[in-house]
Amino acid sequence: MTPEEKAVLKAVDHYSDEILNLTCKLVREPSTLQNEASVVTVMENELTSLGYSPVRIPIDPEKLENHPGFAPVDWEYRKNDGRDNLVAVIKAAGSEGRSALFNGHLDVVSPEPLSYWSSPPYEPVSQDGWIFGRGAGDMKSGIAAMVYAAKAVERAGLGLGADLTLETVLEEECCGNGALACLYAGYDADAVLIPEPFGPTVLTSQVGVLWFRIEVSGKPRHVLEAGVGSNAIEKCFPLIQSLRNLEEELNHSHVPEEYKDFSHPLNLNVGIIRGGDWPSTVAAFAGFDCRMSFFPGMSFDKIKEVIIRTIAKSAQKDPWLRLNPPRTTFFGFRSEGHTISQDTPALSMLSKCHKDIAGEPADKYIATCTTDLRAFMSFGKGQATCFGPVAERIHAENEKVNIESIIHTARVYALFLSRWCGLCS
Ligand SMILES: [Zn+2]
Known part of the structure; x- marks a missing residue:
């Protein structure tokens, strides 16, 4: 390690408190879907107070709707509602170097049911080396780490040989339109790092993910003549079963090398169910929303076609559904998977940086979920990976992130x- 590099790492350590404070500040903003305006303001103020000039990049469907990566959603994008992505470019002090971009998402998933939590999810608690709170791990601590990694270079009295872009985005948890909007606005770099809380690992593969909705109409009757009605809720059961069978099939066909050691890499989740309106009325309507994953190498159009076919085939077996076919719509995630070699220059350099600090090379990480890497891998320059803090129970109650690992992330990023x-002086 050079004396300059050592000075930069020392500067990161100097910022330890700031990193943890920013993590907590961000956790305090309950930034679930459509409620992100306040966290964006906090982040914007933080970046401004650090001397950066963040620019707001809204998700504008008028600009993006013809982009192959744009995911149609069932909520509205309103102008000037404060739900913006933020981008701050730190200009190069020199002219020789490769550019970098750090991307983190500010949106979080719902903490419900609140009764499962030991303490309120948006009141961060620091205990035994961990910070508890919704979004503490996924991924507000990572954002704090990446911002202060950049600041540490300046504190060490040095500049960078190429531009660095700091980017915080929305809608990572539902579609990836936030990261896509920034990429579309021209923000990309020779290397992209995302501090998702998968620990000190270098992500080399992620699966594709899509969301879809199945809706079924029934025939309402008073229960006293239920025999002549058709219960839309019960009509969903065989459809769900057919999707489960599809999940099994997908898990065992065309398995890429990277996923061969997993017993069940692809997962179907029936995440929302709705239907009926009265205990004594045969349900006239029912529907459910699903998340399904698929292997890298399969296109979104292909998996979409497979799902439509599966539902149609299952409906054929039921006399009511044969005449009243279920409706299948696709909204939110339509992210294809990818694989990147560990030997790609940015990934191997990242691994070496971890090794020089931690003493051992970073493991590679094969993800069974999707991340915003999608935008950069499918539509950008394509040297992108995740490396981040250690967290537990993300998307569940009592989410927590390991404090030491947050600082380690900042050190490796720096x-x-x-x-x-x-570096240049
Ligand atoms: Zn995340």
Whole structure:
């Protein structure tokens, strides 16, 4: 390690408190879907107070709707509602180096049911080396780490040889339109790092993910003549079973090398169910929303066609559904999977940076979920990976992130900047 690199790491350590404070500040904003305006303001103020000039990039469907990566959603995008992505470019101090971009998402998933939590999800608690709170791990601590990794270079009295872009985005948890909007606005780099809380690992594969909705009409009757009605809720059961069978089939066909060691890499989740309106009325309507994953190499159009076919085939077996076919719509995630070699320059350099600090090379991480890497891998320059803090119970109650691992993430990001972009005085 050079004396300059050591100075940068020392500067990261100097910012430890700031990193943890920013994590807590961000956790305090309950930034679930459509409620992100306040966290964006907090982040914007933080970036501004650090001397950066963040720009707001809204998700504008008028601009994006013809982009192959744009996911149609069933909520509205309103102008000037404060739900913006933020981008701050730190200009190069030199002219020789490779550019970098750090991306983190500010949106979180719902903490419900609140009664499962030991303490309120938006009141961060620091205990035994961990910070508890919704979004503490996924991924507000990572954002704090990446911002102060950049700041540490400056504190060490140095500049970077190429531009660094700090980017915080929305809608990572539902579609990826936030990261896509920033990419579409022209923000990309030679290397992209995302501090998702998968720990100190280098992500080399992620699966594709899509969301879809099945809706079924029934025939309402008073229960006293239920025999002549058709219960839409019960009509969903065989449809769900057919999707479960499809899940099994997909898990065992065309399995890419990277996923061969997993017993069940692809998962179907029936996440929402709705239907009926009265205990004594045969349900006239029912529907459910699902998340399904698919292997890298399969296109969104292909998996979409497979799901439509599965539902149609299942409906054929039921006399009512044969005449009243279920409706299948696709909204939110339509992210294809990808695989990238661990030997790609940015990934191997990141692994080396971890090794020089932690003493051992970073493991590779094969993800059974999707992340915003999708935008950069499918539509950008394509040297992108995740490396981040250690968290537990993300998307569940009592989410927590390990404090030491947050600081480690900041140190590795700072060292990566020093070497990838290059330092100049
Ligand atoms: Zn995340």
